[in-house]
Amino acid sequence: MPEAPATEQSAEPVVRAQAGKPLLDPAGSRIGLFVGGLVVALVVGFTLGKLLGPPSSPTQGATTGAPAATDPSTAPGVHVHSPLASAGSEVGGLSISSGGYTLVPATTSFAKPGPEQLSFVIRANDGRAVTSFAVVHDKPLHLVVVRRDLTGYQHLHPTMAADGTWSVTADLGKPGLWRAYADFTAVDQAGIQTAVALGTDLTVAGDYAPRSLPEPAQRAETGGYQVEYQGATMIGASQPMLFTVTRDGKPVTLEPYLGSFGHLVVLRDLDLGYVHVHPEPALVNGGVKLWLSAPSAGTYRMFFDFQTGGKVHTAEFTLVVPTPGT
Numbered sequence: 001m002p003e004a005p006a007t008e009q010s011a012e013p014v015v016r017a018q019a020g021k022p023l024l025d026p027a028g029s030r031i032g033l034f035v036g037g038l039v040v041a042l043v044v045g046f047t048l049g050k051l052l053g054p055p056s057s058p059t060q061g062a063t064t065g066a067p068a069a070t071d072p073s074t075a076p077g078v079h080v081h082s083p084l085a086s087a088g089s090e091v092g093g094l095s096i097s098s099g100g101y102t103l104v105p106a107t108t109s110f111a112k113p114g115p116e117q118l119s120f121v122i123r124a125n126d127g128r129a130v131t132s133f134a135v136v137h138d139k140p141l142h143l144v145v146v147r148r149d150l151t152g153y154q155h156l157h158p159t160m161a162a163d164g165t166w167s168v169t170a171d172l173g174k175p176g177l178w179r180a181y182a183d184f185t186a187v188d189q190a191g192i193q194t195a196v197a198l199g200t201d202l203t204v205a206g207d208y209a210p211r212s213l214p215e216p217a218q219r220a221e222t223g224g225y226q227v228e229y230q231g232a233t234m235i236g237a238s239q240p241m242l243f244t245v246t247r248d249g250k251p252v253t254l255e256p257y258l259g260s261f262g263h264l265v266v267l268r269d270l271d272l273g274y275v276h277v278h279p280e281p282a283l284v285n286g287g288v289k290l291w292l293s294a295p296s297a298g299t300y301r302m303f304f305d306f307q308t309g310g311k312v313h314t315a316e317f318t319l320v321v322p323t324p325g326t
Contacts, residue, residue, distance in 0.1 A: 092197025093274030103198035129164030134185040141184040148177040149210035150301040175206025227315035244287040257307035262288035269299040297323040
C-alpha cells in the first residue's frame with residue numbers, strides 16, 4: 001500500500017503513565033498430605049516439560065493471551081491501545097462517535113472517481129475540536145480507507161492544521177461506497193489518553209460493481225515479493241501470527257516502518273469492523289510476529305504493510321474464522 005509522506009503539524013508527542021489447627025487434627029493432616037502430593041506432581045510435570053522441550057512451531061514460545069512483555073506497549077508510561085482499536089473481542093470503526101469523541105468529515109460525497117481531498121475534525125463531547133493527540137507508531141493519527149468490497153486499501157497519514165482540521169489526499173479511484181477509519185489517541189485537558197477508532201462511509205458517484213473476495217490463502221504476492229503467514233486464529237483469545245517476506249525464494253531484509261517492521265489491519269466482511277493489530281518490536285527468525293484475536297466467526301480481509309528498499313508494500317489475505325464446533 002503506497003502512501004504519500006506527510007508532514008505532521010500536531011501537538012508534541014504525549015506519553016502518560018497510567019500511573020491454624022492443632023498438629024494432629026485429622027482435617028489438617030489431610031490438607032498437608034494433599035499439598036505435599038501437589039508439590040510432587042508439579043515437580044514431576046516440570047521435569048517432564050524440560051525433557052520434552054517446547055513443540056516445533058513458527059511461533060515457538062508464544063502463548064494464548066497478551067503479547068510478550070518485550071512489546072513496548074506493555075512498558076510503564078507508554079501508550080496502550082484500547083480494545084476498540086486493537087486485537088480483542090471488540091472491533092472499532094463501526095460508528096462516527098465513541099469514547100467521548102466524534103469524527104466530523106467536511107464531506108462524504110464525491111461526484112466522480114479519482115483522487116480526492118479528505119478533510120475532517122475530531123470533536124470532543126463539549127464540541128471543541130481536539131488538537132492534542134498522542135504519537136502512536138510515529139504518527140498522531142492513522143487514516144485507513146477501503147472500498148466496501150474490501151478493495152482499494154490505503155493507509156494514510158493526514159496533516160493537522162492549527163484549528164484541528166485534518167487533511168489528506170486519498171485515491172477513490174472506483175465508484176461505490178467506501179469506508180474511512182480514523183485511528184488515534186486523543187489527550188484531553190487533564191492529560192488523559194483515550195484510544196479510539198472511528199469510521200464514516202464515503203460515496204463516489206457511478207456504477208458500483210463489487211468484487212468477490214479471493215479464496216482464503218496464507219500466501220500472497222505483491223510487488224515481486226512473496227508474503228506468507230503462519231498461525232491459527234481463535235475467537236476471543238490472542239494468538240500469534242508470523243509473517244515472512246521472500247523474493248525468488250530468498251529472505252528479504254525488512255526495514256522499520258512506523259516504528260515497527262510491519263503492521264496488520266484486519267477488516268471484517270459485511271460490517272467492516274476494524275481491528276488494527278500491532279507487532280512485537282523485534283523480528284522473530286526474520287519475520288514479523290503479531291497477535292490477533294478474532295471478535296467473531298466470519299470472513300476477514302487482512303492487510304499486511306511492510307517496507308523494504310525504502311518502499312512500502314501491502315500484502316492482502318482472506319481469512320475465514322469458523323464457528324466454534326464446526
